[in-house]
Amino acid sequence: MSGTLADMAPEQPRSAAAPAAREPGEVLLSLVRREFWEHRALWLAPLVVTALLALCAAIGRIHLDVDDATRVQGEAQRVAVFTIIQWVLAMPLYVAAMFVVSFYLLDCLYAERKDRSILFWKSLPVSDGLTVCSKMLVALVVVPLGVFALALLAHLLYTAILGTRVLIGTLPPVFSWNTYEWLRTELVMFLVTVLAVLWYAPLAGYLLVMSSWVRRSPMLLATLPLVLAPILEWVAFGTGHVMDFINYRLNGIWWLLGVHNTRIITKHGLASVGTALEALSFRAVLTSIDLWLGLVVTAALVCAAIRIRRYRDDS
Amino acid sequence: MTAVIEARGLTKSYGATRALDGLSFSVEPGRIVGLIGPNGAGKTTALKAILGLTTFTGELRVLGLDPCRERDALMRDVCFIADVAVLPRWLRVSQALDFVGGVHPRFDRTVAENFLRKTDIHMGSRVRELSKGMVTQLHLALVLAIDARLLVLDEPTLGLDLLYRRSFYDTLLNDYFDKQRTILLTTHQVEEVENLLTDVIFVNHGRVALSASVEDLGSRYQQLTLAAEQAARARALQPFYEREVFGRVAMFFEGRTPAELGTFGELRTPSIADLFVAKMQGTGSR
Numbered sequence: 278m279s280g281t282l283a284d285m286a287p288e289q290p291r292s293a294a295a296p297a298a299r300e301p302g303e304v305l306l307s308l309v310r311r312e313f314w315e316h317r318a319l320w321l322a323p324l325v326v327t328a329l330l331a332l333c334a335a336i337g338r339i340h341l342d343v344d345d346a347t348r349v350q351g352e353a354q355r356v357a358v359f360t361i362i363q364w365v366l367a368m369p370l371y372v373a374a375m376f377v378v379s380f381y382l383l384d385c386l387y388a389e390r391k392d393r394s395i396l397f398w399k400s401l402p403v404s405d406g407l408t409v410c411s412k413m414l415v416a417l418v419v420v421p422l423g424v425f426a427l428a429l430l431a432h433l434l435y436t437a438i439l440g441t442r443v444l445i446g447t448l449p450p451v452f453s454w455n456t457y458e459w460l461r462t463e464l465v466m467f468l469v470t471v472l473a474v475l476w477y478a479p480l481a482g483y484l485l486v487m488s489s490w491v492r493r494s495p496m497l498l499a500t501l502p503l504v505l506a507p508i509l510e511w512v513a514f515g516t517g518h519v520m521d522f523i524n525y526r527l528n529g530i531w532w533l534l535g536v537h538n539t540r541i542i543t544k545h546g547l548a549s550v551g552t553a554l555e556a557l558s559f560r561a562v563l564t565s566i567d568l569w570l571g572l573v574v575t576a577a578l579v580c581a582a583i584r585i586r587r588y589r590d591d592s
Numbered sequence: 593m594t595a596v597i598e599a600r601g602l603t604k605s606y607g608a609t610r611a612l613d614g615l616s617f618s619v620e621p622g623r624i625v626g627l628i629g630p631n632g633a634g635k636t637t638a639l640k641a642i643l644g645l646t647t648f649t650g651e652l653r654v655l656g657l658d659p660c661r662e663r664d665a666l667m668r669d670v671c672f673i674a675d676v677a678v679l680p681r682w683l684r685v686s687q688a689l690d691f692v693g694g695v696h697p698r699f700d701r702t703v704a705e706n707f708l709r710k711t712d713i714h715m716g717s718r719v720r721e722l723s724k725g726m727v728t729q730l731h732l733a734l735v736l737a738i739d740a741r742l743l744v745l746d747e748p749t750l751g752l753d754l755l756y757r758r759s760f761y762d763t764l765l766n767d768y769f770d771k772q773r774t775i776l777l778t779t780h781q782v783e784e785v786e787n788l789l790t791d792v793i794f795v796n797h798g799r800v801a802l803s804a805s806v807e808d809l810g811s812r813y814q815q816l817t818l819a820a821e822q823a824a825r826a827r828a829l830q831p832f833y834e835r836e837v838f839g840r841v842a843m844f845f846e847g848r849t850p851a852e853l854g855t856f857g858e859l860r861t862p863s864i865a866d867l868f869v870a871k872m873q874g875t876g877s878r
Contacts, residue, residue, distance in 0.1 A: 280783075287770045287771065298668065299694075299695060299696070299697050303694065304694065304695045306694070307691055307694030307695050308695070309688070310690075310691075310694070311687075311691055314682070314683070314684070314687050315680065315682055315683075336788065377774070389680070392680055392681060393675070393678050394678055394679060394680035394681075394683075396645075396672075396674035396675065396678045397678045397679055397680065397731075399645065399667075400667070400671060400672045400673075400674065401645075401667065401692065401695050401696055402664060402665075402667040402668040402696060402697070403664075403667075403693065403695050404663075404664040421690050440863070567793075588647065590640070590646045
């Protein structure tokens with residue numbers, strides 16, 4: 278038994294000493310790329326929606342719901358229609374991204390436990406903190422900014438398609454390009470995107486914690502408390518505070534912004550989307566204590582998700 | 593040289609079950625150590641503690657670090673294959689190399705590529721398209737390319753056929769192991785790693801039943817095969833285990849000299865597998 282094969286191993290190390298650590302930024306970049314490899318819906322869904330909208334722009338009709346279509350006369354009205362098209366065609370992209378990101382957050386820390394690949398990820402020198410943060414970064418920064426950029430580029434494509442149709446005469450000339458109003462509409466969308474991300478961050482944190490915590494059916498278990506808690510409160514106390522709270526966290530940002538104050542269709546005709554810059558109260562959202570409390574809660578939820586991933590021992 | 597792993601009194605309970613019950617052992621650098629024990633002996637829990645994947649009470653230093661508190665620093669010098677088939681099924685081979693290269697400071701991509709070239713694995717394949725043996729080869733390729741000081745393998749060849757198992761261990765020895773590196777592994781297929789190991793640690797009921805270098809086993813343990821009629825006299829020397837095969841009796845002794853035993857029958861050093869069975873089932877086990 279003496280003299281095993283291992284005794285014949287070389288005395289010297291096979292390779293020279295390597296650097297001690299990678300830069301956190303470099304690691305984070307790899308982690309973010311990884312998310313888009315695994316969750317392909319994150320980039321596929323917005324691209325599919327863009328393609329469908331381009332198709333709509335190519336063959337669809339533009340229907341303007343105003344009392345008197347003849348009012349769409351004059352340059353100002355045509356610019357307003359232009360910005361409305363810009364806004365309307367961007368919305369489906371944002372809605373799709375919201376759904377995809379929600380499903381992504383519910384799945385990102387659950388899937389790795391389900392397929393047991395967590396043991397592989399944990400065999401690499403990447404901290405749980407950085408891993409969990411990379412997922413929040415994808416959900417709250419990379420995808421929203423990516424969707425904003427895609428919507429911007431897609432709008433140029435739609436404009437080219439619609440413009441061509443006007444030129445060949447299959448579409449009435451109801452809109453005209455105006456760079457200033459175009460930029461103003463983009464600014465509205467950018468500001469609203471940023472504020473919406475900040476407002477909905479705690480919801481993202483909640484989904485992330487559920488993803489790291491539940492043993493099965495994250496979708497069901499994440500929605501159950503949101504449905505059961507208001508019902509239980511109503512049955513037990515006959516009050517609706519929980520429901521009001523949930524409603525506020527879901528819709529409060531639009532009340533604070535004062536979306537009801539914006540009028541695209543007025544009795545004087547159509548207003549361009551850029552007028553929302555004056556009508557919407559961005560300051561009311563930014564100075565709302567609820568926005569900042571929500572961000573504190575988000576930080577706590579992210580810490581909870583990190584801790585759960587770090588100390589969970591059921592793989 | 594300081595020990596790579598120094599464990600003292602490791603204890604861990606899952607509910608009423610004691611997975612680890614005061615486990616103590618140490619692993620020196622440049623060794624290939626087999627952590628061997630029956631199902632539920634606490635091997636995997638011990639490995640998880642070493643890798644900072646679970647909490648425990650007791651003292652544990654791995655490469656001089658506390659695996660629980662200093663896990664992130666520890667993982668730069670430690671590699672592990674937890675089990676076959678833990679590579680995510682959606683991952684492409686090229687993505688696996690990209691990712692590990694992107695996060696691990698000690699990953700040498702060319703080593704992994706050279707190894708993969710010798711296999712049937714294509715860069716564009718997804719893990720879900722590979723056979724179990726190929727997934728293990730891919731994982732091995734990643735591990736070979738990482739310049740780690742400690743490699744931990746938990747049943748790395750479970751469910752693989754003989755050819756894959758043999759080439760797995762051959763590759764480890766030929767392309768990976770050197771005197772600066774340490775390998776700690778658990779396996780049920782003791783026969784296959786028998787001439788690979790430099791040290792064995794038998795674990796049972798969360799405690800160490802035996803810890804020795806393979807060279808020491810030869811001088812500490814003897815297996816005596818003798819005719820059944822001689823058995824009664826030999827029993828006076830207190831074998832810790834005996835079994836009967838084809839009318840002959842095999843007895844296992846600890847700390848007896850060949851001079852004491854040689855007169856009864858045929859004497860030899862027990863294989864690790866035989867010694868394991870003897871230790872687990874014999875009166876000597878706790």
